Amino acid sequence: MSTMIDMQGVHKSFGDNHVLRGVDLAIAQGESMVIIGGSGTGKSVLLKSVLGLVAPDRGQIKVDGQTAQSGDRDAFLARFGMLFQGGALFDSMPVWQNVAFRLLRGALKRPRDEARTIAIEKLRRVGLKGRVADLYPAELSGGMQKRVGLARAIASEPEIIFFDEPTTGLDPIMAGVINELIREIVVEMGATAMTITHDMSSVRAIADRVAMIHDGVIQWSGPVADMDNSGDAALDQFINARATDPIEAVR
């Protein structure tokens, strides 16, 4: 499989806080990569660096062989879908317009009726009934908002989908439902997926490969099946939720 996302020596600092200190990571086309790591270790910064929401200080990020920060930005972003941690739904518009946002404007614009039909179809795909389409995000539960965010992420059938903490704030049953949905959708669409999470049940449900970020670099990466026998002390501590060495609890 060819490499879809390739990060080489990515550095990013915020003042004196050196969050990324040379991240090297490659994600193959059609692969589901899950990035784990403690809070504040730069997982979200890494994900946002790929999208250009954060500009790396040094290093190179290539998507399908092209440098992420160069070329036609709209065409570049059109290849991505993203599920945000809090959903990031636009609360000034109803659910269906959130889902069909990309289909109502810009290069992918469709007639309004067609966009609405696609939105309702995507809502059904993530397990929501058509009547939800005309509600506003504030009228939905946390789990429903995540599903709407997921429907929005897949509405334009992107090649690459990013999931930022997809199960945070959900009960274990709803987290399981979201994990299953993500796995199904990624396989069904053949998309390349990059997920960041603390939730080990998500890791086991979603990942083909896992990378652990620690001290600003990729501490360990490999197939999810090798994760439990990696021999890496930091990874062992993380997946077994131990409060002691080598990662300090007070950071």
Place this chain on the structure above:
Amino acid sequence: MSWIVNFLAAIGRSVLDFLASIGRIAVFTGQTLGHLVRPPFYLKEFGQALLYIGYFSLPVVGLTTLFTGGALALQIFAGGARFNAESVVPSIVAIGMVRELGPVLAGLMVAGRVAASIAAELGTMKVTEQIDALVTLSTHPMKYLTVPRVLAATLVVPVLVLVGDIIGILGGYLVGVTSLGFNSAAYVNNTVDFLEPWDVSSGLIKAAVFGFIVALMGCYHGMNSGRGAQGVGKATTNAVVSASILILAANFALTQVFFSV
């Protein structure tokens, strides 16, 4: 000696922060103007901003200018009585309203209502990652959020001020005719005869500048909001304070340009 050094360092830091803020606002203004003339244009968002900033600000602007016009008539009548110049009430109310009080008061009221609202909305969008979501959906936040609001405010605040001018003069008329003994026809004639087109149009130019300032400050502080509820609250306060101060400063500068002898 160390406290002197610390004191001077604190002053230096404040000056540098202030200059950096001016630089950031200048860059933001340049970017806004740049996006204003380049497609895509979001007409629906522009229409919504027009409605929100213009139509829904009418009651507050109307009431403000109505009471101010009435109070102005009373003040000029009382002041004019000292040198037997009570008859100037209609003309001074009219000139005062259209040149100065209409634009400034409408600008300040819109700053309180609109700059705060824009900053709070955009600040909340920022902290809940809605602005990042816009980017990932191939939509430029400046084009989608800032340009429609700034353009709408620049175009609609002059209309608000024109309506406010008329209501303010009406306030003066009502007080003049009902309380100060003016003849209705004479009051209207005095108002119309003494007003010149430039009196009105200079006020409308000021209003357009104030509208631009209000929306720009709302958007700038909203999009640069800090994290959490405290960050959004601070952005909202800063938007209103900076818009109000800039309106008063711009009013002085424009008055000097338009009317200095």
